[in-house]
Amino acid sequence: MDPVSEHFFNPPPLLSFILDSMAPGIMFIDTEYNILFMNKEKRDNNPHIKTGMKCYDVFEEYGMRCPFCVAARAMENKSLEQNKEYISIQKGVELPVHLSITVMPVLDEKGKVIGAVEIAYDVENLYQTNKRLERLNKEYEHVIYALSHDLRAPLVSIEGFLSKLERKKLVDIENPETIHCLDRIHVNVRMMNNLVKVLLDTSRIATGSLEIQENSMEEIIQMLINNFNSKAESQNAVLNFDFKQTHYRCDRIRLIQVFSNLINNCLEHCKLTENLVIHVGMDDGVFWVKDNGPGIPEDFQEKAFEAFSQASRGGADHFGMGMNIVYKIIQKHGGHVWIENNHFPGTLIKFTLRPSVK
Amino acid sequence: MKIKQLDVILLVEDNPDHIELTQDALLEVDLVKTIRVVSDGEEALDYLFRRKKYENPQESPRPDLILLDVKLPKKNGFEILEEIKQSEELKRIPVILLTTTGNKEDIERGALLGTNDYIVKPVEFEVFMQKVKGLGKYWAWISDLTS
Numbered sequence: 001m002d003p004v005s006e007h008f009f010n011p012p013p014l015l016s017f018i019l020d021s022m023a024p025g026i027m028f029i030d031t032e033y034n035i036l037f038m039n040k041e042k043r044d045n046n047p048h049i050k051t052g053m054k055c056y057d058v059f060e061e062y063g064m065r066c067p068f069c070v071a072a073r074a075m076e077n078k079s080l081e082q083n084k085e086y087i088s089i090q091k092g093v094e095l096p097v098h099l100s101i102t103v104m105p106v107l108d109e110k111g112k113v114i115g116a117v118e119i120a121y122d123v124e125n126l127y128q129t130n131k132r133l134e135r136l137n138k139e140y141e142h143v144i145y146a147l148s149h150d151l152r153a154p155l156v157s158i159e160g161f162l163s164k165l166e167r168k169k170l171v172d173i174e175n176p177e178t179i180h181c182l183d184r185i186h187v188n189v190r191m192m193n194n195l196v197k198v199l200l201d202t203s204r205i206a207t208g209s210l211e212i213q214e215n216s217m218e219e220i221i222q223m224l225i226n227n228f229n230s231k232a233e234s235q236n237a238v239l240n241f242d243f244k245q246t247h248y249r250c251d252r253i254r255l256i257q258v259f260s261n262l263i264n265n266c267l268e269h270c271k272l273t274e275n276l277v278i279h280v281g282m283d284d285g286v287f288w289v290k291d292n293g294p295g296i297p298e299d300f301q302e303k304a305f306e307a308f309s310q311a312s313r314g315g316a317d318h319f320g321m322g323m324n325i326v327y328k329i330i331q332k333h334g335g336h337v338w339i340e341n342n343h344f345p346g347t348l349i350k351f352t353l354r355p356s357v358k
Numbered sequence: 359m360k361i362k363q364l365d366v367i368l369l370v371e372d373n374p375d376h377i378e379l380t381q382d383a384l385l386e387v388d389l390v391k392t393i394r395v396v397s398d399g400e401e402a403l404d405y406l407f408r409r410k411k412y413e414n415p416q417e418s419p420r421p422d423l424i425l426l427d428v429k430l431p432k433k434n435g436f437e438i439l440e441e442i443k444q445s446e447e448l449k450r451i452p453v454i455l456l457t458t459t460g461n462k463e464d465i466e467r468g469a470l471l472g473t474n475d476y477i478v479k480p481v482e483f484e485v486f487m488q489k490v491k492g493l494g495k496y497w498a499w500i501s502d503l504t505s
Contacts (some may be wrong), residue, residue, distance in 0.1 A: 038414055149429075151478075152458050156479045157375035163483035164382060193481040208462070 002109040009114075011037050025099075025120040029055045029071060029300075031113060055118070071116045074103035078113060089232040098127040141206045148200040155196065159189050193211070198321045202307070205328045210251040217243040217282070223256055224280065228263055235267060235276060242281035250353045254329045261322040262289040262349055269293055269347075301339050326351075364390040368421035369394065370402040370438065371456065372430050379483065379489070380399040380425065380456075399433025402426070403441060406448055424453045425477075436467055440456055443472040454493055459504065 006029060007015060012081045018039070019026050025042035029035055033054050051059050056066050065072060074081040083101045097152070100123045162185055165171045172178050221241045232239050248255075259280060266278045270293030279290045296304060303309045305327035310320035330337045331353050337351035367390045371377050377395055384390050396402045401427045405412045412418040422441070430434040435455060452474040457464050468476055475496075477489050482501035 149459050152481070153373060153376070153479075155380065155481050156458065157373070158381035159481045160375065160382075160483040160486070164379070189481060200461075204461070 004106065005114055007035060009107050012236050016033050023178050024122070027055065027118045027120075028115060029118065030115040033065060033071065036115065044055060059324060070101050070103045071118055074105045075113045078107065080104050097122045097124040099123065125253040137206075141203045144199055145203040145207065148196045148203065151196050152193070152200075155189055155193050159186070159193075162186065162189070195319055198319055198325075202321065202325055202328060203256070205325065205332060210254065211333060212249055212251055213245055214249050215252045215255065217246055217248060219338050220252070220256060220259070221280075222261060223261055224263065227260060231267055232278070235271060236274075237270070237276035239263070240277055240279045242279065244281075246284075248282070248285075248353075250333060251329075255353070256333075258261070258326050258351065259287075259289065261326050265322055266291040266293060266347070285354060286350055286352055288348060288350045290346060292346040295345055295347050296339060298341075301341070304339065305337065362382045363388065364422040366390070366392045366394060366419050366421045368402070368405065368424045369393055369395045369399075370399075370424065370430065370435070372397045373427075376427070376456075376479065379486070383483075383487040383490045387487060389491065389495065390422075392419075394418070396480065398431040399435070399438050401432075401437050403433065406450075407445075413414055421451060424451055425456055426453055426473075427456045428468075429458065439468065439471045439473055 001009070009030075010227050011019070011028070018038075019037075020040040022039060023041065025045055026039040027035060028037040028041050033056060035055050036052050038051065049055075055071065056069070062063050068083065070081050070083050081103050083099075100121045101118045102121070104117045104119075106117060108114050138253060146229075162182065166173055166182065171182070173182075175351065181345075221243065224241075225239065228239060263280065266276075268288065270276045271292055273291075273293040275292070277292055279288070281288055284348055300309075307324040308320045309323070327337055331351060333353040334355040335352040337349065340348040340350060367384060367433065369377065369380055369384075371380065374397075377397070381393055381395070384393055396405050404410050405418055406421075406424075408415060409419055426435045426438060430438070439453055439455070442451065442453060447451070451470075455464075455468045455473045455476040457476060457480055458479050465476055475493055477486070477493060480486050480489070
C-alpha cells in the first residue's frame with residue numbers, strides 16, 4: 001500500500017488528533033461510499049452513524065446514494081466539488097443548520113481514485129445573513145416603489161394647478177417676474193418627475209420579471225438609430241453598428257434600454273470630443289459600446305455602476321442612475337458588465353446577458 | 359364629425375386635487391353634461407348597484423363611461439372593475455383605469471379584468487387633457503354607434 005492509501009485507510013493518531021481539533025465536520029469515504037473516518041465534529045453531529053456504515057445512511061430516506069451526491073461528482077471528475085445549494089435536510093427533517101459541503105477526491109500514487117474527503121462547514125450564520133439581506137432588499141425595493149408612487153401624485157396636482165393658474169389667467173402672466181417664477185416651478189416639477197420615473201423604473205427592474213424573447217438584432221439597431229441619429233448628428237458624432245449575431249434571446253425592451261443608456265452616456269460625456277465615433281456591437285454573446293472620448297477616470301470606475309454616481313456634475317435631468325439601471329438589467333439577466341481598462345483613449349464597456357460568457 | 363356629448367361620467371377618485379383637475383379637463387373639452395364623483399371603492403359600488411343613498415335611479419343615473427382610479431380606499435380599482443364586469447347590468451359600460459405610475463402589472467391586470475382602456479396620469483396637465491379628450495371622444499363615438 002502506498003503512503004497516501006495507508007494514511008487514508010488508517011489515519012495515524014496524530015492526523016486523527018489534528019482533524020478532531022478542526023471546526024468543520026470531516027469524513028473519509030472509499031469509492032463504495034463506506035465511511036472510513038469521521039472527526040469529532042462529524043461524530044458529535046451524527047451520533048447515529050458509525051465508521052463502516054455508508055455515508056448516505058445519514059439520509060435515511062434515500063437508502064441509496066443521495067441524488068445530489070457531491071462525493072460522486074468529485075470522484076468521477078477527479079476534482080474538488082462543492083454543493084450548489086446549502087444542505088439543510090437530514091433524515092427527512094430540517095436541520096438546525098445549513099451546510100456547505102466540499103469534497104476532495106483522494107488519488108493513490110498511480111492517480112487512481114481511492115476515495116474522498118468530505119468537509120462540511122456550518123454556514124448557518126451566512127445563510128441567515130443572506131436571507132435577512134434578501135428580505136431587506138425586497139422591503140427596500142417595495143418602499144422605493146411606494147414612495148415613488150406617492151411622490152408622483154402630488155406632482156400631478158402641482159403641475160395641474162399651475163397650468164390652471166396660467167390657462168385661466170389667474171396670475172399676471174405678462175409680468176416677467178411671474179413668468180420667471182412659473183418657469184422655475186415647471187422646471188423643478190419636471191426634474192422631480194424625471195427622478196421619480198427613474199426610481200420607479202429601477203424598482204420595477206428589481207421586482208418585475210423579464211420578457212425573454214427571440215430578437216432580431218437588425219430591428220434593435222434600427223430602433224437605436226431612430227432614437228439617437230439626430231442627437232448624434234447635432235454633435236457631429238458617428239454611430240457605428242457591428243453585430244455578428246443576427247438574433248439573440250433576451251428582454252428586448254431592457255436590451256434597448258441598456259444600449260440607450262450607454263450610448264447616451266457617450267454622447268453626454270464626449271460633448272467636447274472632435275470626430276466622436278461610437279461603436280456598438282456584439283460577437284459570441286458579448287455586447288459592447290465604445291467611444292473615443294475622454295474615458296472614465298480610473299478612480300471613478302469602481303463607482304460607475306452605483307446608484308446616483310456621477311463622474312462630473314450633470315444637468316438638471318441627470319441623476320447618475322443610467323449606469324446603475326444598466327447594471328441592474330444585466331444582473332437580472334444573470335450576465336456581467338465591465339469596463340475594459342486597457343482601452344485608451346476612450347471608454348469600452350462590455351456586457352453579457354448570460355451567466356456563462358465573460 | 360360632431361361627437362355626441364356623453365350624459366354622465368362617473369369619476370371614482372379619492373385625491374381631491376385630482377378630482378378637481380379631472381373635472382376641469384372633462385368640462386374644458388366639453389365632453390360630458392354631468393360628472394358624478396365618488397371617492398372610495400365601496401361608494402363606487404353603492405352608486406353603480408344603486409344601494410344606500412344612491413337608490414333613486416333619477417338621482418344616480420347610469421354612467422356612459424367610468425373613470426376609475428387604481429389606488430382607492432376600502433376597495434381598490436381592480437376589485438371594482440371585477441364586480442362591474444361580472445354584472446349583467448353594468449358590464450357594457452366602458453371603464454377607463456386611471457393610474458399614477460403606469461405600472462405594467464397594473465395595466466395587464468386591468469386588461470385581464472376587462473378594462474376598456476387606461477390613462478397614466480401625466481404630470482403635464484395639457485397632456486392629460488389631450489388624453490381625456492381623445493379617449494372620451496372615442497368612447498362617446500362607440501356609444502353613439504351602439505345606441
